Amino acid sequence: MGTTETFRAGSAWPRLRVDDWTETRETLHMWVQIVGKVRLAHAPLLNHWWQVAFYVTPRGLTTSAVPYGSGAGARAPAGVFDIEFDFVDHMLRLRTSDGGARSIALESMPVADFDARVLRSLDELGVPTTIQDHPNEVESTVPFSTDHQHHTYDPLAAQLFWRQLLQAERVLSAFRSSFVGKVSPVHFFWGAMDLACTRFSGRRAPVHPGGAPNCGDWVMVEGYSHELSSCGFWPGGGDEGAFYSYAYPEPAGFADSPVTPPEAFYSRQNGQFLLPYEAVRTADDPDRTLSGFLQSTYAAAADGAGWDRAALETDPERWADR
Known part of the structure; x- marks a missing residue:
């Protein structure tokens, strides 16, 4: 390292x-x-x-x-x-x-x-x-x-990556709490090595075309069987990794939607919004910065596709005064 x-x-x-x-x-x-x-x-x-x-x-x-x-x-x-x-x-x-x-x-x-x-x-x-x-x-x-090609393990690097995941998981879990529709756990997928949380509108999606390397198209068909908005963190896409957000199917105008913070951008190569991890890490309020990205990109997906947001969202503080 x-x-x-x-x-x-x-x-x-x-x-x-x-x-x-x-x-x-x-x-x-x-x-x-x-x-x-x-x-x-x-x-x-x-x-x-x-x-x-x-x-x-x-x-x-x-x-x-x-x-x-x-x-x-x-x-x-x-x-x-x-x-x-x-x-x-x-x-x-x-x-x-x-x-x-x-x-x-x-x-x-x-x-x-x-x-x-x-x-x-x-x-x-x-x-x-x-x-x-x-x-x-x-x-x-x-x-x-x-496989004798891959053989390196730097314990400090592995621990720092896990600590990145700890922070990402914490903010993603808070974001997840405001959705009462079908929503995945905050979980780590070993295929692409990313932490993800996915919200669903409740509607079926068009059959996914597949195309992931060394992965049957039928795998993607199952993964993307329903209309969704997904977000997460992955150790690529920036100098220190990146947060991402995408929609499937992607609604018209999604890529041009205004999102926060200013460092976030739509990557046409990746078909998703990206926010460099370092932009969150160095922000005055990292949690608020990341939460803004997650919420604004989700809103772009849900509004663009006409989700019934009133039925799918809730206030996670609804019992706080009891």
Whole structure:
């Protein structure tokens, strides 16, 4: 990593330049895809693939509880397991509801070694798992089991990224609270490595054309089956990552809608509004700056598409005086 910055108490919105952790980010991306595919192998399908996502925790990222052991040939009684990336102690922790536990140190190692250790640990815990042995939504097609190219883990960079996610998750959760229509959790998708929250109008959407690299078009058809406005954070799109907001289908005039803050812009290359993370981090009031971006871009999508906002929105403080 090219910076000597360390996390200090009080620096809630940490600085992490995208170019300073490229090798670690690419390795970590493959690691989270492996663990994500473990969850995919066991969890029943939920709409829009919500069952595959991770969640931000006080120490890192977790799969949350995943069911296992109920199919034919199961080696253990039905139960649940979880896997957590602990970016404080830099451990991958695997736990089962029968008391089993394994840990793998998060340190520089080839993706192939990480893959083998995760699958071996699951087997030892009585949760044998077979996953699709290649990544999705990235250009690389190198199988995890033979990937020795990606092998770098900088613990400081990983921790700073997690702290970016902590702040993003906190503000996104507050934004989510004012919507009573169908809305996703604030969750981390390992395909593109982004934290996301998605609101829905309640109407069906046109069939999505697909086109994500190394990802079947049918995956996108499920993900975008209903009209939506989505926002989140991803470690790209700016010097220090970017917040994003888009609509599907995109209503007429969306790209030209006035949004805040002034640093926000519509990227025609990406088909979405972007707000550089550094514009939030350096703002006098980061929470208010990000909230303004989330609300103004959502309003552009909802108003442009004619959503019934009166029925879909609420005041999260409605019981505050009770």
